[in-house]
Amino acid sequence: MxxxxxxxxxxxxxxxxxxxxxxxxxxxxxxxxxxxxxxxxxxxxxxxxxxxxxxxxxxxxxxxxxxxxxxxxxxxxxxxxxxxxxxxxxxxGRGWTYDKASIDLLSPRKTSLMAIPLAWTPATPGPVEADVIYLDAMTTAELQNYRGRLKDKVVMLDEPTDSEEPHREISKRYSAAELAEMKNFDLKAPASDAPPPQDAIAQRRRANAFNEARMAFLKEEKVRGALFRSSWDGGLIRVMGQNHRVGKTFPVPALMLGVEHYNLLARMLERGETPHIAFNVDARFHDDDxxxxxxxxxxxxxxxxxxxxxxxxxxxxxxxxxxxxxxxxxxxxxxxxxxxxxxxxxxxxxxxxxxxxxxxxxxxxxxxxxxxxxxxxxxxxxxxxxxxxxxxxxxxxxxxxxxxxxxxxxxxxxxxxxxxxxxxxxxxxxxxxxxxxxxxxxxxxxxxxxxxxxxxxxxxxxxxxxxxxxxxxxxxxxxxxxxxxxxxxxxxxxxxxxxxxxxxxxxxxxxxxxxxxxxADARLPRKPMPAEPSADEKAQAKQKADKRQRTKERKALSELTTGG
Amino acid sequence: MxxxxxxxxxxxxxxxxxxxxxxxxxxxxxxxxxxxxxxxxxxxxxxxxxxxxxxxxxxxxxxxxxxxxxxxxxxxxxxxxxxxxxxxxxxxGRGWTYDKASIDLLSPRKTSLMAIPLAWTPATPGPVEADVIYLDAMTTAELQNYRGRLKDKVVMLDEPTDSEEPHREISKRYSAAELAEMKNFDLKAPASDAPPPQDAIAQRRRANAFNEARMAFLKEEKVRGALFRSSWDGGLIRVMGQNHRVGKTFPVPALMLGVEHYNLLARMLERGETPHIAFNVDARFHDDDxxxxxxxxxxxxxxxxxxxxxxxxxxxxxxxxxxxxxxxxxxxxxxxxxxxxxxxxxxxxxxxxxxxxxxxxxxxxxxxxxxxxxxxxxxxxxxxxxxxxxxxxxxxxxxxxxxxxxxxxxxxxxxxxxxxxxxxxxxxxxxxxxxxxxxxxxxxxxxxxxxxxxxxxxxxxxxxxxxxxxxxxxxxxxxxxxxxxxxxxxxxxxxxxxxxxxxxxxxxxxxxxxxxxxxADARLPRKPMPAEPSADEKAQAKQKADKRQRTKERKALSELTTGG
Missing domain, CATH: 3.40.630.10 (Zn peptidases)
Known part of the structure; x- marks a missing residue:
């Protein structure tokens, strides 16, 4: 150098x-x-x-x-x-924009719902109608329960949530006490270049593999669309995207609903009613560059x-x-x-x-x-x-x-x-x-x-x-x-x-x-350059990750055997 | 009896x-x-x-x-x-329902907006497009400034608001201290049968008369629709209605927008851009009973x-x-x-x-x-x-x-x-x-x-x-x-x-x-029956109302002459 x-x-x-x-x-x-x-x-x-x-x-x-x-x-x-x-x-990767989107409940009663498409999900071919179904699967094996049942349907992919009772302030400024607390170095925050624990990586990978299998399944089963639930309630539509990489984008039109509207559809299904909806997403990919x-x-x-x-x-x-x-x-x-x-x-x-x-x-x-x-x-x-x-x-x-x-x-x-x-x-x-x-x-x-x-x-x-x-x-x-x-x-x-x-x-x-x-006279001082962990440190990290995984499994087992 | x-x-x-x-x-x-x-x-x-x-x-x-x-x-x-x-x-009076509603900004850029029609406002005859204009009038005289300028337009009737910074809790339970405080009788709350102060009544009547004049004006000027702003922000659409009485309902389709979307249109107008929108309200009156x-x-x-x-x-x-x-x-x-x-x-x-x-x-x-x-x-x-x-x-x-x-x-x-x-x-x-x-x-x-x-x-x-x-x-x-x-x-x-x-x-x-x-052994005890105020009490109430009105006018005058 x-x-x-x-x-x-x-x-x-x-x-x-x-x-x-x-x-x-x-x-x-x-x-x-x-x-x-x-x-x-x-x-x-x-x-x-x-x-x-x-x-x-x-x-x-x-x-x-x-x-x-x-x-x-x-x-x-x-x-x-x-x-x-x-x-x-x-x-x-690909660009994407949407111009407008709508979703209306047609039956068992009529009302407009509010939703925004997830980024990098395709448009509908104009207005589309479909029955709604909840896809209750967490593994590729469980997906098979839905084989042959999803054609022309819109699938709900998130679990409905219970309502929150949040006691936090809507708009917050730090108090003097909170600022003082921040001065304490609590060693909790890891260095930002620390590799994530291997057990967490493995878990993420399983989730990712399942997500890919689910995408393929939705495509094979010819669903008309997918519905997701906002992670915040109170009418807030918190919407991000699916994969933006060329060749990897989500196979069907997908909308993020507010919690209240998503839960409504879920409760209708629970009661044995089949929500029938109309939806329309005007969106497009930009693959020119x-x-x-x-x-x-x-x-x-x-x-x-x-x-x-x-x-x-x-x-x-x-x-x-x-x-x-x-x-x-x-x-x-x-x-x-x-x-x-x-x-x-x-x-x-x-x-x-x-x-x-x-x-x-x-x-x-x-x-x-x-x-x-x-x-x-x-x-x-x-x-x-x-x-x-x-x-x-x-x-x-x-x-x-x-x-x-x-x-x-x-x-x-x-x-x-x-x-x-x-x-x-x-x-x-x-x-x-x-x-x-x-x-x-x-x-x-x-x-x-x-x-x-x-x-x-x-x-x-x-x-x-x-x-x-x-x-x-x-x-x-x-x-x-x-x-x-x-x-x-x-x-x-x-x-x-x-x-x-x-x-x-x-x-x-x-x-x-x-x-x-x-x-300034001098460049700002730096931390030592990040260094590759030694074989010992790696072994210790692996041990820790294994232990966490064992503890997690043991806890789940104990809950199952003792009922709590 | x-x-x-x-x-x-x-x-x-x-x-x-x-x-x-x-x-x-x-x-x-x-x-x-x-x-x-x-x-x-x-x-x-x-x-x-x-x-x-x-x-x-x-x-x-x-x-x-x-x-x-x-x-x-x-x-x-x-x-x-x-x-x-x-x-x-x-x-x-009349019944009213709406099945669905949509509003999309088409220019200067495209995006879906979120809105709900005000109750007892008419449907559109299918999808409608229009330019948006802000009607800045607080008196019937000021309405005349817009004579001939509103045809086929959608008018914004509320003032845009500045954003709030609300520090209150999202969900609140009363504390022991707050409950204790409620036990103190502070004489602030008037009896619920007390007549409203005459100055407040007069003010409401003026506002009401202006509202009726404005409705007539909108109809005469052949506007395509009206937009209102929700009274709470953060995406909440707080929507009530217009007059439900037969023969008195609002003359044109009217939508309540969330603050963020309403303000966006207002700021576009302020910058000299003319928002062009498409909207569609599927609603109906029920006059059978x-x-x-x-x-x-x-x-x-x-x-x-x-x-x-x-x-x-x-x-x-x-x-x-x-x-x-x-x-x-x-x-x-x-x-x-x-x-x-x-x-x-x-x-x-x-x-x-x-x-x-x-x-x-x-x-x-x-x-x-x-x-x-x-x-x-x-x-x-x-x-x-x-x-x-x-x-x-x-x-x-x-x-x-x-x-x-x-x-x-x-x-x-x-x-x-x-x-x-x-x-x-x-x-x-x-x-x-x-x-x-x-x-x-x-x-x-x-x-x-x-x-x-x-x-x-x-x-x-x-x-x-x-x-x-x-x-x-x-x-x-x-x-x-x-x-x-x-x-x-x-x-x-x-x-x-x-x-x-x-x-x-x-x-x-x-x-x-x-x-x-x-x-219980006995009926719950009652308050004395409400009694008509004496001539003296009425005169005192009138004096108070007049004084409040004078004070209000004096304050406005003082602000104008001293700059605040």
Whole structure:
């Protein structure tokens, strides 16, 4: 691996280059004022959010709207004067959009139901009528009970649920006590590159194999459609997708119903009534281009081969709403932060680069591709079947890690993907050495944010793609607001629920952190590179997994034999 | 008015008649056990609820489903062995049902929207397309700005709202502290027969006059439809109706949209885009019979002319869901309570009568008609225009009150209409003298309920029809659960959200109270009969109303002149 000479220590303040200054890492107080002035008095964050949501709409990866979002973000970033604005491609799979869908109960009584098709499921050939049947099968053997019984029917695939009695607040802000608690490192969170336990992998694989067998069965048995149940109730339609890969998409039209409407059909069947429904899904696949793209742009660093500070968010969304807080909000906040820094004339020591990722909802695909192309890669499973599974189902995260030259250059990646709530702090992902810098930087916005630093790890979004190859990638602690009660992947995740004052705060705090990272004396400290577990460690992990599996089986046996 | 001889004091226990027993009012402990055994071990309350909701569906007054609900409840009550089961008619107006409805945004981008037609609004003549326009008018003069601009358009009639950030719990149970607080009589709640302040009446009348002018304008201008905005957000479609009276129904098809979809259209208009939509409403009026009916049945009292104990709930619902907790739950609980009492063989001293009201959602019409026909009446306004308004817009509640003979016979009316939550106590409506009886009776179920007795008044449901003519009518204190966050008049008020254990508790507590009321030595004490305010009191009320109006106007003026 090539090594780069450390570049000369430069101070760049408001366009003024002061070579060799010893106080190089001190932020200019007037630039800090300028960040706030732009962020609070000349904010464009809500306009950006509104264009992405209301105007472009849902941005499912490889849909025409996602491509429009790529084009529009590119044009915006160029328009703000950013450099090297471009799109970077990676292979994704099929695109899909739906224009409209309806489902009506015709008998035993008439009423409109509310549903949204699952992404990457086919259209109906116009309006279709069918009887509904509940497919009560958890194994391929149980599927055989339904052989010959499903033709021309619509099958219900999820179990109906009992109603919840949720006592949580609809919209939540962290209390001082909760924030204080986050400072305690409880060692619970595993490193994000830790391989999942083998027993969990095996279980997922069985579920996956059953799902594939069920898809094949539905096709063979010539069903007319499938119905799924939203995972949240109260009328919220929480809808994601089926497999997006070419040749692997779901065989029949499939709709996600709200809990109340799904349960109604299930209870009718229980009572011996056969619901007869009419449904119509106007949807289509887009197979013209299997590549998806990330939008990339930057404020170039002033050195010869400058280090890099990155910020980013995922541009793609699910299709049931317009992806307001998941994650047009994060895109708007990161775009606003780099707009602020560009507008105030910053000429940073390090390059400041924004990455707007796609394919996040299908497994962090855009950021993973970017990291692989620019920073480092890990070998994928050699078995093509295993390789076709999402990364978290691979039996090994892949060893060794192969670093590219830029791996040395990335100082830090900041990710925003937890809604529109204020930034109340940051999680270090176990990178304790980064605490000092974060404390310093958050100290400059202590009137805006508590700047809680948690040593725990946050999972499931694009900073993980960086963390997986030993790069410092971080996700913020944000007020959850109604993210976890009404919005996450639901049909009401729209512009409406983003809180403007929170969005502005987030952009100003993020811009301040990025500014500091871009002028700091040194690159942010890193964790040790992830290392392959020793034979001993692997054996211990296997033992643990085996033990968990035995315990689980023993418990089930004991419940059966003692009745409880 | 004739007077009835007080009937002989009898004790009736499990079918055994003990004339003249001095301990007559003591409940039989084994009957109390039997009530619990029926209510908890042989409950039918959820089956009743399920039939009303899943099977019959929405029960809008004078819809075929409401008539089916009348027939079915009648058959059930007869089947349980109740006596004198019958329907009682009163004049209501038109029936209306809808089978299905859809609305799709076609441009500037395509997506399905979710909406439910307002009750008593006409169907479309098949699928209709139209441009959307926002009608920004609050006076008849402002309507004129739109003259000639609305033809073939769909008009948005509500103002879009900003998003809320609600911190309340989704599902709530009263805490011990909240229950304790309810015991404090704060004098805030007015008597339910107090006439509304004249300034409020005048304001309502102006709003009503404007609404009528706007309806006429929409018709003259040949609009294709109207859109309204749900009063709750988060995807909840909270939908009620327009005027149900023959000759007065809304002139054009009208849909209630969820906040997120309504706001989207409004923001498109604000940005200068014209939303083009397709919509289709399959609905119809039912004019074959303008009479609605209450379902009535009883367990006859054992005296010659026994006094009466009543329990009841409204059978009708809005049409957007199946009226699960508003108010199939109340119907199921009251039906279950009387089923329990009949099943255990009770032969009560007083007649126990159930009333399942209709027209409640349009102004307590069914219970008011029943009270007028059986107990007492108050003169209606002589002006036919005023008379056509709901009762709460009349300038006087009507004096004098004319009592019928049965007015003397009614001991108490218990109403259940606040969802499926446990009965935690009761509100006396200011009838302090009833506290002792309530405390005694709730004491018999102290393991099931705190039995909080509040002296305040509850409003807005059918016990008010009794209270208005000086009869003891009561509504319970119930755990609100998610009644006020997700269910009240929304499209998800279905079977799912009723809590079975709460429903059983409510039926057992209610049955216990009714049993006690039916065997008590004396009729429940009453408040003094409502009396017409003196000339002095009227003058004072007018002064107060005038002052409020002046204050309001002064405040508005001050805001305008000082900028806030």
């Amino acid at each position: 090539p090594k780069f000479k450390p570049f000369p220590r430069l101070l760049v303040v408001a366009g003024l280059l002061l070579p060799g200054a010893l106080w190089a890492a001190k932020p200019d107080p007037e630039l800090l004022n300028a960040i706030r002035d732009q962020g609070f008095n000349h904010s464009q964050v809500m306009q950006t959010l509104q264009h992405l949501t209301d105007r472009i709409g849902p941005r499912l990866t490889n849909s025409p709207q996602m491509r429009e979002a790529n084009r529009w973000t590119l044009a915006q970033l160029k328009g703000w004067g950013l450099s090297h604005a471009h799109l970077e491609a990676y292979e994704f 299997v590549n998806a793209h990330n939008t990339i742009a930057e404020i170039p660093g002033t050195g010869d081969k400058p280090e890099i500070v990155m910020l980013g968010a995922h541009l793609d969304s699910w299709h049931g709403a317009t992806g307001g807080v998941d994650n047009a909000a994060g895109v708007a906040i990161t775009m606003e932060a780099i707009r602020i820094l560009k507008t105030i004339g910053l000429q940073p020591r390090r390059t400041i680069r924004i990455g707007l990722w796609t394919g996040e909802e299908q497994g962090l695909l855009g950021s993973a591709a970017y990291v692989e192309q620019h920073f480092a890669s890990r070998p994928k499973p050699s078995d093509p079947q295993e390789r076709a599974q999402p990364r978290w189902m691979w039996s090994s995260p892949g060893w060794p890690i192969t670093r590219l030259p830029e791996h040395e250059l990335l100082s830090v990646y900041f990710n925003v993907d937890n809604g529109s709530g204020k930034l109340r702090g940051i999680a270090t992902q176990g990178n304790t050495a980064a605490r000092a810098s974060f404390a310093d930087w958050f100290g400059q916005v202590s009137d805006l944010s508590e700047g809680v630093i948690s040593n725990n790890a946050k999972s499931s979004t694009d900073h993980v793609s960086f963390d997986l190859v030993g790069l410092p990638g971080f996700q913020f602690i944000q007020d959850p607001l109604d993210y976890n009660t009404r919005l996450h992947h639901t049909h009401v995740d729209s512009y409406d629920h983003a809180v403007p004052e929170d969005m502005k705060q987030a952009a100003v705090v993020l811009a301040t952190l990025v500014y500091n990272a871009a002028i | 004739p007077k009835f001889k007080p009937f002989p004091r009898l004790l009736v226990v499990a079918g055994l008649l003990l004339p003249g027993a001095l301990w007559a009012a003591k409940p039989d402990p084994e009957l109390l056990n039997a009530i619990r055994d029926q209510g908890f071990n042989h409950s039918q309350v959820m089956q009743t609820l399920q039939h009303l909701t899943d099977r019959i569906g929405p029960r809008l007054t004078n819809s075929p489903q409401m008539r089916e609900a009348n027939r079915w409840t009648l058959a059930q009550l007869k089947g349980w062995g109740l006596s004198h089961a019958h329907l009682e008619a009163y004049e209501f 303008v009479n609605a009916h209450n379902t009535i049945a009883e367990i006859p009292g054992t005296g010659d002319k026994p006094e009466i104990v009543m329990l009841g709930a409204h059978l009708d619902s809005w049409h957007g869901a199946t009226g699960g907790v508003d108010n199939a739950a109340g119907v199921a609980i009251t039906m279950e309570a009387i089923r329990i009492l009949k099943t255990i063989g009770l032969q009560p001293r007083r007649t126990i009568r159930i009333g399942l009201w209709t027209g409640e959602e349009q102004g307590l019409l069914g219970s008011a008609a029943y009270v007028e026909q059986h107990f007492a009446s108050r003169p209606k306004p002589s002006d036919p225009q005023e008379r056509a308004q709901p009762r709460w817009m009349w300038s006087s509640p009507g004096w004098p009150i004319t009592r019928l003979p049965e007015h003397e016979l009614l001991s108490v009316y218990f109403n259940v209409d606040n969802g499926s939550g446990k009965l935690r106590g009761i509100a006396t409506q200011g009838n302090t003298a009833a506290r002792a009886s309530f405390a005694d009776w709730f004491g018999q179920v102290s393991d099931l309920s705190e039995g909080v007795i509040s002296n305040n008044a509850k409003s807005s449901t059918d016990h008010v029809s009794f209270d208005l003519v000086g009869l003891p009518g009561f509504q319970f204190i119930q755990d609100p659960l998610d009644y006020n966050t997700r269910l009240h008049h929304t499209h998800v008020d279905s079977y799912d959200h009723a809590v079975p254990e709460d429903m059983k508790q409510a039926a057992v507590v209610l049955a216990t109270l009714v049993y006690n009321a039916a065997i």
